[in-house]
Amino acid sequence: MAAKQNNEKIEATDAGVGGPKPWVFVLMVLTLYWAINYLDGHGGGFNAKVYAPHKDATVVASLKVQKTPEEQALEGGARIYRGICAACHQPNGLGNSNAGFPPLVNSEWVLNASPDRIIAIVSNGLQGPVEVAGQIYNKVAMPAQGVALSDEDIANVLSYIRRNIDWGDAHNLPLVTPEQVKAVRDNDAIATRSTAWTADELKQQFPDSQ
Amino acid sequence: MTIGLSFLLGLLAGSVSYFMLGLWWPLAVLLGLFAWLAFGLLDVKMDSTFTLLGGMLLVFCVSLSGMVLRANDQLSGLQYVDTQDVDGTEFRYPVPPLGQARYGEKIYKASGCVACHTQQVTHESVALDVKAMAGEKNLAAVQEAASRFYKLTGRKASGGAALGLPAGEWETIVTGANAADASKARNFLAAAGASVDVQVRFRGEDLMHNDLQNPEGRNWGRRRSVAQDYLFAEPPMLGSVRIGPDLANIGARYNRDMLMSVLLDPKTLKKDSKMPQxxxxxxxxxxxxxxxxxxxxxxxxxxxxxxxxxxxPLPEAPVDQPFTSSMPKPATAPAEAADTAKPDEAGK
Amino acid sequence: MSSEPKEDVAKQDPREAVDRSCRGPVLFLAFSAVTWLLVYSVFAMLAGVKVHASGMMADSAWLAYGRIQPASQLALQFGFLVQLGLAVSAWILSHRGKTVLVDGGYLIFGGMLWNIGVTLGFLGILTGNASGLEGLQMPGKVLPLLFFGFVLVGLSIVQTNNRRTDEEMSPAQWFLFAATLWLPWVLAGSYLLIHFFNAKGVMANIVDWWFIQNFARVYLTFVGLGTLFHFLPALSGRQLMGRGYAQFAFWVMLLFGSVGGVGPGAPVPAWLPALSTVSAVFYFFGVIAVWVSLNQTISGASAADTADSLAYNLMRLAALIFISMGVLNVFFAFPGPGSVAEFTTYGPAMKLLFNLGFIGLILVAALYHIFPSLAGIDFSPKMTRIQTTAIVFGVLGATLPSALGGLMSGDAVLGSGFYFASLGDLLLLAGSAILFLNFLGAILFSIKNCGCLAGICCRGEKKEANA
Structure with missing residues (x-):
């Protein structure tokens, strides 16, 4: 024990002051350059939503083909249709003739060349009786949707019902644009109207489209 | 000696400006070099506890803010998101533990299940599939673009692509490609006027088994785990060792009776199980x-x-996405595909 | 900065005065540490046996594998490593600074609080109150207790360092001083973020990983390196070469050891694993610098010339383990190899090798060396030889096969039995039991025979007698 103590030299200062040579720091700078590149490639741009530890994930985002305006419009329309319209007109668009809900599929009101009339119906509602696809619906009382929906929403949902290939070949009309909707809704007759349309009034207001 | 400390301080300044302030990286490097010089002139000595303490406090703040607080900024705001079930039903995700499940989580924690089971599905790589559809008009241009892609990457055409891409049909151009190849294929084909779609597939041992695309899959999950999954976990028991299987998706694999029998005697289900009773x-x-x-x-x-x-599926971690038809706008064709401009015009 | 020399101190050999001031506190901490090592090895053994015989003690919730495994880790890290590390730090800083240990009473009191905290945490895990987080398994409520216990011990150590005779600090002093300050910061930070601010979702895990990283790569590594930087030159009778390398290593390891620790597959945004890889690469610069400095210092010195060849050889082995682990760590920090090793038994095996093979061996070697001057009696040489052999082979036996097994079995650990090759655990148990008996026996013997330890229990009386 005593031997241990005597042998041990606790030096007050450390003589060797040698430190890393300058090239070590050059190497560290190079490593820093590598690190920045590595983080660029694997760090996902410090984005909270990128999880893949490979460069691929960021590339993937740029690779995904942008959705066309048409697809966006139809998808938006489908969402609105499911949320609002499908309750009466059913998801398949066939309506429910027993309960007095007319179909949209192959309906002459929907598939009119000009969308003005159907824009007016969605905006202000419709009061029966009305003839759809050869059948007369007396109890129709469609509420006005114009307050809750923007021009774009109405355009999208109308595009969806007029251009839904699944509903039949006739449903292949061009997209309804928000401008078209705005034009109809800005019309005094519609903007000031507080009651629902009747079929006759519609035919009168938008005669050219029959 | 001082060159070392000042270098580190310069490195620190550079890193802080890059990671925390989000500076453009060449600027951050310059700033770091400048700081290196500046600190070097100051001639910092290691002899007083004050120097040590100051440096340590600085490092502590960088470590805490650079790793923990930054992550907290990104992850503490997580909210419900919309997702859909296997049958297409939409619902809000994640679902908080209902009924007795919260109490069960405490039992899981108390019994230390986390010592042997992880709750994190990982992925190892991403693979990309590219499909294309050519019209009658641009068929020739698209065929040429595809063959140019095959020649460039050394990949072999297969399926419909090998037969010369019939018009009006979605045909797979390449499967299991890396990002660079998929990007080339997409650019070539889009420039030739074809409709192109890219599908992302996560691959890895943990994910669903697929003889061709993920032959090593163990069916532990349909996608990798992300932070969103653990919104209601108290705390998330991710685990670090897999003596037993991963449990992140156990509810989709096992039923009540199987789980009970495993708890009572694990060897009833798997003979060589190492799980204690x-x-x-x-x-x-x-x-x-x-x-x-x-x-x-x-x-x-x-x-x-x-x-x-x-x-x-979540936006940041998709389950195998189905192909959707989409027409790329000509304007989105990247500039690097400029040499493909001619077939594009020819297609029109 | 030197302390006021007291009357009785001046008359004696200053080193003896320093030893006397260290005696009670250091031996108290060291003895608690050795006790916790025994507890660890018993429970690690039990955990291994549980896996071989899955039906054994199946009806006891207390002894479920998932409880005894984390409890044993707590005993190893917080019971054994931290306490022995504090004991050795206190000894080195007072000897190096040529000053008596200031406020040894704080050290004892803080050590008691720490022991109570670890005991409560240990029992808490066994009774099912674990936190579920890997690095801080003990119930959150005991963390403040641990914090205050450590701060009291740290107060004494930091004050001792501040009263050092030489103004200039040596590398050993930087490392030990920094380590003593770092743990309470990290402990408090983790406690506040996880339990006080209730970190949400994976944030709790990120804080936990941050704690694990800081605890292992900064706190424990600095304690180990500080001890090496003191003893390797002191034992071989040489001067420490390459002080600049040590300084470089200090800042590099502090900066990059405090960030990272997130595995490649973790369910967190990709930048966290990427940052961990980068910081592991930079950390390696520090590892190399330490190696260069130590290598220059001891090159050419043979064990026979050293003051204490057993301690010297153990420390050299630990240094070898340190550099090997440094190389392995930087290799497995990359996502490719990392995802092969992730979730396998490689991880826990390397953790054990780090805890016992690197830090544990260094601290035990330091204990061998400082014990005689404190207790006035050496360990029994025969028992020391047996226990050292058992511990060294136990550590290697418990870690290397399972590390290899983990890598070979790949991600699917389900069939790997290597981890539970309990031969290593058994050797460890034997070694730690003998160490415990050796320690206890030496202390009892010394109290009984030579009265050298009178200072521990009846210091007051002795002072009166001196007066």
Whole structure:
């Protein structure tokens, strides 16, 4: 024990002051350059939503083909249709003739060349009786949707019902644009109207489209 | 000696400006070099506790803010998101543990299941598939673009692409490509006027088994785990060792009876299981009677059945995305594909 | 900065005065540490046996594998490593600074609080109150207790360092001083973020990983390196070469050891694993610098010339383990190899090798060396030889096969039995039991025979007698 103590030299200062040579720091700078590149490639741009530890994930985002305006419009329309319209007109668009809900599929009101009339119906509602696809619906009382929906929403949902290939070949009309909707809704007759349309009034207001 | 410390301080300044302030990286490097010089002139000595303490405090703040607080900024705001079930039903995700599951989570924690089971599905790589559809008009241009892609990457055409890409049909151009190849294929084909779609597939041992595309899959999840999955976990018991299987998606794989039998005697389900029996979760009223699960066992199984995290698609972690038709706008064709401009015009 | 020399101190050999001031506190901490090592090895053994015989003790919730495994880790890290590290730090800083240990009473009181905290945490895990987080398994409520215990011990150590005779600090002093300050910061930070601010979702895990990283790569590594930087030159009778390398290593390891620790597959945004890889690469610069400095210092010195060849050889082995682990760590920090090793038994095996093979061996070697001057009696040489052999082979036996097994079995650990090759655990148990008996026996013997330890229990009386 005593031997241990005597042998041990606790030096007050450390003589060797040698430190890393300058090239070590050059190497560290190079490593820093590598690190920045590595983080660029694997760090996902410090984005909270990128999880893949490979460069691929960021590339993937740029690779995904942008959705066309048409697809966006139809998808938006489908969402609105499911949320609002499908309750009466059913998801398949066939309506429910027993309960007095007319179909949209192959309906002459929907598939009119000009969308003005159907824009007016969605905006202000419709009061029966009305003839759809050869059948007369007396109890129709469609509420006005114009307050809750923007021009774009109405355009999208109308595009969806007029251009839904699944509903039949006739449903292949061009997209309804928000401008078209705005034009109809800005019309005094519609903007000031507080009651629902009747079929006759519609035919009168938008005669050219029959 | 001082060159070392000042270098580190310069490195620190550079890193702080890059990672925390988000500076453009060449600027950050310059700033770091400048700081290196500046600190070097100051000639910092290591002899006083004050120097040590100051440097340590600085490092501590960088470490805490650069790793923990920055992550907190990104992750503490997580909210419900919309996702859909396997059958297409939309719902808000994640679902908080319902019924006894919260109590079961406590049992899971208390029993230390995390010592052997992870709850994180990982992925190892991303593979990309590219499909294309050519019209009658641009068929020739698209065919040429595809063959140019095959020549460039050395990949072999297969399926419909090998037969010369019939017009009006979605045909797979390349499967399992890396990002660079998929990007080339997409650019070539889009420039030739074809409709192109890219599908992202996560690959890895943890994910769903697929003979061709993921032959090593163990069916532990349909996608990798992400932070969103653990919004309601208290705390997320991610685990670090897999003596047993991953449990992130156990609720989608096992039913109540199977889980109960595993808890009582793991060897009934898997002969060479290393899992200890959990007799303390079962009680026996009389000697000959069969052992009945206690309330704890029921709760634990409730919790396990609620673990279905790696099952539903999220924006940051998609489940294999189906191909959707999409027409790229000509304007989006990247500039680097400029040499493909001619077939594009020819197609029109 | 030197302390006021007291009357009785001046008359004696200053080193003896320093030893006397260290005696009670250091031996108290060291003895608690050795006790916790025994507890660890018993429970690690039990955990291994549980896996071989899955039906054994199945009806006891207390002894479920998932409880005894984390409890044993707590005993190893917080019971054994931290306490022995504090004991050795206190000894080195007072000897190096040529000053008596200031406020040894704080050290004892803080050590008691720490022991109570670890005991409560240990029992808490066994009774099912674990936190579920890997690095801080003990129930959150005991963390403040641990914090205050450590701060009291740290107060004494930091004050001792501040009263050092030489203004200039040596590398050993930087490392030990920094380590003593760092743990309470990290402990308090983790406690506040996880339990006080209730970190949400994976944030709790990120804080936990941050704690694990800081605890292992900064706190424990600095304690180990500080001890090496003191003893390797002191034992071989040489001067420490390459002080600049040590300084470089100090800042590099502090900066990059405090960030990272997130595995490649973790369910967190990709930048966290990427940052961990980068910081592991930079950390390696520090590892190399330490190696260069130590290598220059001891090159050419043979064990026979050293003051204490057993301690010297153990420390050299630990240094070898340190550099090997440094190389392995930087290799497995990359996502490719990392995802092969992730979730396998490689991880826990390397953790054990780090805890016992690197830090543990260094601290035990330091204990061998400082014990005689404190207790006035050496360990029994025969028992020391047996226990050292058992511990060294136990550590290697418990870690290397399972590390290899983990890598070979790949991600699927389901069939790997290597981890539970309990031969290593058994040797460790034997070694730590003998160490415990050796320690206990030496202390009892010394109290009984030579009265050298009178200072521990009846210091007051002795002072009166001196007066």
């Amino acid at each position: 959990h007799g303390f979760l079962f009680e026996q009223a009389e000697k000959d009677e069969q052992r009945q699960p206690t309330r704890e066992a029921e709760a634990l199984v409730d919790y396990l059945l609620s673990l279905k995290s790696a099952n539903y």
